[in-house]
Amino acid sequence: MSRVESKSTHPSGDNRFKLLDRAITKHNATGNALIEVLHAAQGIFGYLENDLLIYIAHKLKLPLSRVYGVATFYHFFRLKPNGKHAFVLCTGTACYVKGAGAIQQKLEHHCNVKFGETTPDKNISLISARCVGSCGLAPVAVLDNAVVGKLTPETALQRVKQWEEKSEEVPS
Amino acid sequence: MTLEDLNELAEKELERQKNFKNRLLYCSAAGCVSCGSNATRDAFKKSLKEKGLDKEVEVLGTGCMGLCGEGPLVKVGSDDTLYQRVDENAAARIVDEHLLNANKVAENLINPDDPFFASQMKIVLENCGKINAESIEEYIAAGGYQALAKALTEMSQDEVIDEVRKSGLRGRGGAGYPTGLKWGIVRKAKGDQKYVICNADEGDPGAFMDRSVLEGDPHRILEGMALAGYAVGASQGYIYVRAEYPMAIERLKLAIKHAERLGLLGNRIFESQFNFRIDLRIGAGAFVCGEETALIRSIEGRRGRPRPRPPYPSEKGLFGAPTLLNNVETYANIAPIINRGSAWFASIGTPKSTGTKVFALAGKIKNTGLIEVPMGIPLRKIIFDIGGGTPEGTEFKAAQTGGPSGGCIPNDHLDIPVDYESLATVGSIMGSGGMIVMDSESRMVDVAKYFMEFCADESCGKCVPCRVGTKHIYLLLDKISNGKATQDDIALLEELCVMVKETSLCGLGQSAPNPVLSTLRFFRHEYEELLKPALHFEQSEKSR
Numbered sequence: 153m154s155r156v157e158s159k160s161t162h163p164s165g166d167n168r169f170k171l172l173d174r175a176i177t178k179h180n181a182t183g184n185a186l187i188e189v190l191h192a193a194q195g196i197f198g199y200l201e202n203d204l205l206i207y208i209a210h211k212l213k214l215p216l217s218r219v220y221g222v223a224t225f226y227h228f229f230r231l232k233p234n235g236k237h238a239f240v241l242c243t244g245t246a247c248y249v250k251g252a253g254a255i256q257q258k259l260e261h262h263c264n265v266k267f268g269e270t271t272p273d274k275n276i277s278l279i280s281a282r283c284v285g286s287c288g289l290a291p292v293a294v295l296d297n298a299v300v301g302k303l304t305p306e307t308a309l310q311r312v313k314q315w316e317e318k319s320e321e322v323p324s
Numbered sequence: 325m326t327l328e329d330l331n332e333l334a335e336k337e338l339e340r341q342k343n344f345k346n347r348l349l350y351c352s353a354a355g356c357v358s359c360g361s362n363a364t365r366d367a368f369k370k371s372l373k374e375k376g377l378d379k380e381v382e383v384l385g386t387g388c389m390g391l392c393g394e395g396p397l398v399k400v401g402s403d404d405t406l407y408q409r410v411d412e413n414a415a416a417r418i419v420d421e422h423l424l425n426a427n428k429v430a431e432n433l434i435n436p437d438d439p440f441f442a443s444q445m446k447i448v449l450e451n452c453g454k455i456n457a458e459s460i461e462e463y464i465a466a467g468g469y470q471a472l473a474k475a476l477t478e479m480s481q482d483e484v485i486d487e488v489r490k491s492g493l494r495g496r497g498g499a500g501y502p503t504g505l506k507w508g509i510v511r512k513a514k515g516d517q518k519y520v521i522c523n524a525d526e527g528d529p530g531a532f533m534d535r536s537v538l539e540g541d542p543h544r545i546l547e548g549m550a551l552a553g554y555a556v557g558a559s560q561g562y563i564y565v566r567a568e569y570p571m572a573i574e575r576l577k578l579a580i581k582h583a584e585r586l587g588l589l590g591n592r593i594f595e596s597q598f599n600f601r602i603d604l605r606i607g608a609g610a611f612v613c614g615e616e617t618a619l620i621r622s623i624e625g626r627r628g629r630p631r632p633r634p635p636y637p638s639e640k641g642l643f644g645a646p647t648l649l650n651n652v653e654t655y656a657n658i659a660p661i662i663n664r665g666s667a668w669f670a671s672i673g674t675p676k677s678t679g680t681k682v683f684a685l686a687g688k689i690k691n692t693g694l695i696e697v698p699m700g701i702p703l704r705k706i707i708f709d710i711g712g713g714t715p716e717g718t719e720f721k722a723a724q725t726g727g728p729s730g731g732c733i734p735n736d737h738l739d740i741p742v743d744y745e746s747l748a749t750v751g752s753i754m755g756s757g758g759m760i761v762m763d764s765e766s767r768m769v770d771v772a773k774y775f776m777e778f779c780a781d782e783s784c785g786k787c788v789p790c791r792v793g794t795k796h797i798y799l800l801l802d803k804i805s806n807g808k809a810t811q812d813d814i815a816l817l818e819e820l821c822v823m824v825k826e827t828s829l830c831g832l833g834q835s836a837p838n839p840v841l842s843t844l845r846f847f848r849h850e851y852e853e854l855l856k857p858a859l860h861f862e863q864s865e866k867s868r
Contacts, residue, residue: 182625184623184624186625186626188625191608221627225610225784226608226609228607228609243529245687246530248774249688249762249766281568282527282609283528283532283568285354285526285532285569286354287530287684287760288395288692288693288694289355289359289392289395290686290687292358299357300358301355301358
């Protein structure tokens with residue numbers, strides 16, 4: 153067993169699979185730990201692509217249908233990569249009452265994509281969240297992991313424009 | 325670890341705290357962090373160092389202090405002077421004026437006699453905003469783990485259950501099932517292995533009570549769960565917490581590690597025969613997982629789909645074993661009940677709804693934040709005294725409790741007492757504690773539509789009434805709000821609501837129509853104003 157583990161764990165030679173294997177071993181490679189393993193995999197790879205799901209199914213000795221079923225059931229798991237920046241708008245009740253809808257419209261209009269999508273240049277993802285639990289500061293958004301409260305359509309747009317300018321500065 | 329060791333630890337910690345002349349507490353809960361409380365902390369540390377006070381003043385991050393809308397909040401000194409909106413400049417001023425010259429900084433001062441604080445009563449939140457959430461020693465110094473020690477050394481399992489039953493505590497997750505009764509059933513259930521689960525999957529949009537408790541006083545939950553484990557005979561506990569709460573997850577992990585190190589979790593706790601471990605399970609964003617059977621499935625690593633009950637989880641739950649499932653706030657009440665006795669707890673609130681309830685006040689209200697009030701307090705008092713009413717120039721219209729499963733309570737009914745039964749009489753529910761205030765700008769049809777969109781999206785799809793019904797209710801509401809509906813559509817809407825309510829499998833579907841039914845009951849005119857005039861037969865013929 154240990155001999156197998158010390159070798160490269162994935163034919164691609166991608167070292168990230170070693171991290172994933174460690175997480176799987178930590179949970180004794182049981183099917184009960186599927187959600188924990190998917191969390192770990194998304195943390196390591198950023199999103200869950202099909203090959204990764206096949207790999208996990210194999211490791212946990214589960215049918216792929218169950219792995220795919222769980223990955224698609226929960227909102228938190230992403231099957232597609234996010235853009236460089238993520239604008240996660242809270243659509244909870246408090247934010248709704250305080251006008252998150254107007255922010256949503258403004259950003260969708262500006263970026264020309266709907267919430268749940270990424271701009272074609274893969275720079276900005278618009279994501280809607282159920283409730284981030286900072287209702288006292290509604291309307292709230294999580295911009296690249298930083299919670300920003302008391303937004304207006306204008307300040308939200310300003311933030312997005314800043315991201316756009318940054319990506320223009322560094323031509324890829 | 326024995327009781328003597330515990331007391332010694334507490335004394336040592338109190339001794340350590342005495343070495344500092346002053347304590348400076350800043351709120352490090354999610355709300356204040358997003359207002360920049362980390363920058364405030366750094367400013368304090370820098371300023372204290374400059375003035376040479378860094379050895380005399382201890383700077384600590386605590387849990388939620390309540391008034392989330394006015395953050396970052398800071399508490400200074402032995403009299404707990406509370407400051408609001410403390411930015412970096414204000415931090416420097418507080419050091420200069422308050423700590424050096426004992427003059428309070430009037431600009432940022434919060435009046436402690438403000439009704440926001442005066443009308444509250446804190447049991448669940450008593451440590452939140454007072455102790456460092458990341459230090460087990462501080463929790464022990466504040467009387468933590470005394471209840472566990474008492475139960476394990478002096479009380480039998482049945483005595484613990486009896487105490488909880490006599491306290492009259494009811495489940496704080498929303499349904500209000502008597503906690504002691506539930507514990508008794510799990511205790512009596514046959515099985516070598518039993519489980520204790522804490523439901524921290526706070527899915528209601530607009531609710532953040534559990535998050536604040538987990539972030540501000542995580543050990544309280546661990547202690548409550550250990551007490552439950554002892555009472556029902558379980559040796560393993562799980563906390564199912566939302567992935568959306570990264571800070572709560574971090575603090576829980578730390579708390580479990582600290583408790584294990586001191587032997588307050590693990591084998592032979594307080595040198596008794598009782599072994600108890602707690603593991604975290606991270607949710608992945610599914611509202612339906614707040615339902616107990618769905619939550620159990622999710623812990624088992626499956627799709628979170630509910631199953632019919634009975635058998636109830638108390639008989640057949642996690643991995644088929646008897647399982648005790650309670651909400652965060654319920655567990656937070658256990659240690660105080662064991663410490664101070666059931667009679668004390670039962671004397672608070674109303675005879676049928678004892679104790680206190682934590683609410684998350686948000687929406688169109690002046691003081692947004694976290695409050696804890698005794699059960700039975702009039703709703704009006706919460707909204708106008710504690711909450712300060714709606715902002716200038718707008719008029720109160722309705723208070724929404726219970727999230728997508730609850731209802732809207734209009735002005736006429738504001739004098740009802742807040743307890744499980746009274747809220748049900750006006751078509752709402754206690755829920756887990758989210759309270760959203762709406763003013764004259766909010767259109768009630770759109771509010772109902774918003775909740776129905778949520779429920780339709782979150783329906784797991786297992787049973788037809790919920791999967792199809794919620795979608796069609798949503799489409800009808802959409803038709804109404806776009807002015808394309810007739811009186812017949814309202815009749816259809818009502819019929820559909822009753823059908824979904826009565827035939828759905830789990831709580832999600834059974835309560836999904838509540839926001840529609842309650843807005844129809846109190847704000848029917850708003851629906852009718854949006855109807856298009858009914859066409860007479862001749863007119864409709866002509867228009868062809």
